[in-house]
Amino acid sequence: MANSTPDATVADATIPATMSAMLLTGHGDIDRLVYRDDVSTPRPGPGEVLVRVTATAKNNTDRKAREGLYPVKKGEMTSFAMGGEPTLVFPRIQGADIAGRVVAVGEGVDAARVGERGLLDFNLYPDARRDINLTPDYYGHGADGGFAEYVAVPSDQFHHVANAELSDAELAALGMCSYQTAYHMLTSAGVVAGERVLVSGASGGVGTALIQLCRIVGAIPYAVSQPEKAEALEALGAEAVIDRGELEAFAERVLEATGGAPIDAVMDLVGGEMTDRFIDTMIQDMKARTTYPRLSIAGASGGNISEILWTRIYLYQVRICGVSHGTREEAEQLIAWIRSGELRPVLHAAFRLSELHRAERYFVSRGSGFLGKIVIVPDAQWDAHGASFALAASSPSQEPRP
């Protein structure tokens, strides 16, 4: 087999010249995702490692970027362009949360890394700063990601995670797109031990991360979700679960769950008509508070437009934090919590890379279905890393018709 990485310092001799990958060929529906087996295998540049992908977790952002659902002005159809120029160009290989093995290293990278199992910090950081990330972009969007057999990424962002108790699919399910966003939501709002935190979208990738992270920092998470998911969310760490389907007296039901104490900070992933109700849970009795009300928002699964009176925001002194991704420091803290076993994966099912269309349909139509993450496994890695998490083995009844 031809070795495509002659300029790599050290390379595993089995690296082929071409690989299978799912190419996103333009904005639109899932027919824009095209499976090919003749894509050039990337080469690790200086400071990079080449990773043989064993599992890549799916994120909502893959769908939203594909559909062009990231407007910052009314009427736009676009993707991230925080640095000024659009970075999503086609064809692009999506997939941000990558687990795999180092098979080659580029110039300046220690050859001892070959063979390491690791997890990618998915950010395309604009600079070396560790405590701020002003123009969030990521592998799978501004550069090729993990819906492929190989990917080249910065050595210092591919973190070694040896933990034998974690399978590669589970490691991908702990990916930074959800966990770093969740952690940055908490740090932006200055959440501290003992505080009551309302977590919306609680059963999703970011929501399940938030529940675990609240417990790690000593905060008390109250989950907004659906009744059929309550038991699993409480097992994950939720203090109580509030039904998002019942809008009537929403704030009163939250305060009943807290024993009357106000919510200290809201983690909003839902937006739309829910955001105003979430604010109610913090401001109903300002005399009962000891801190300003805080709202972190990182998603809008329930609608991109909310009608909120600004008077409510400034008279009640609500601190609003927009959150996108997070910082190097936060990613490294999360990796430390994965290594120490404090963060546990919430993995729902695995799909083969060639079946990404099926996985996309399942992901968007799962409404009342499941908790946590879906991972995509390259077909060549399926038996070793995907088969034991196949959907049929977990919950066949939830699969939608194509």
Ligand SMILES: NC(=O)c1ccc[n+]([C@@H]2O[C@H](COP(=O)([O-])OP(=O)(O)OC[C@H]3O[C@@H](n4cnc5c(N)ncnc54)[C@H](OP(=O)(O)O)[C@@H]3O)[C@@H](O)[C@H]2O)c1
């Ligand atoms: N800013 C960032 O850096 C960043 C990073 C990652 C994700 N995000 C965004 O954050 C949001 C959550 O991401 P995710 O990956 O966790 O998504 P996900 O896994 O798809 O979970 C979303 C959850 O939101 C709830 N939900 C869905 N539709 C809803 C609706 N119409 N009204 C109320 N709740 C609804 C559901 O939970 P329940 O059934 O439990 O209510 C669902 O499981 C998305 O909007 C995503 O684009 C942003």
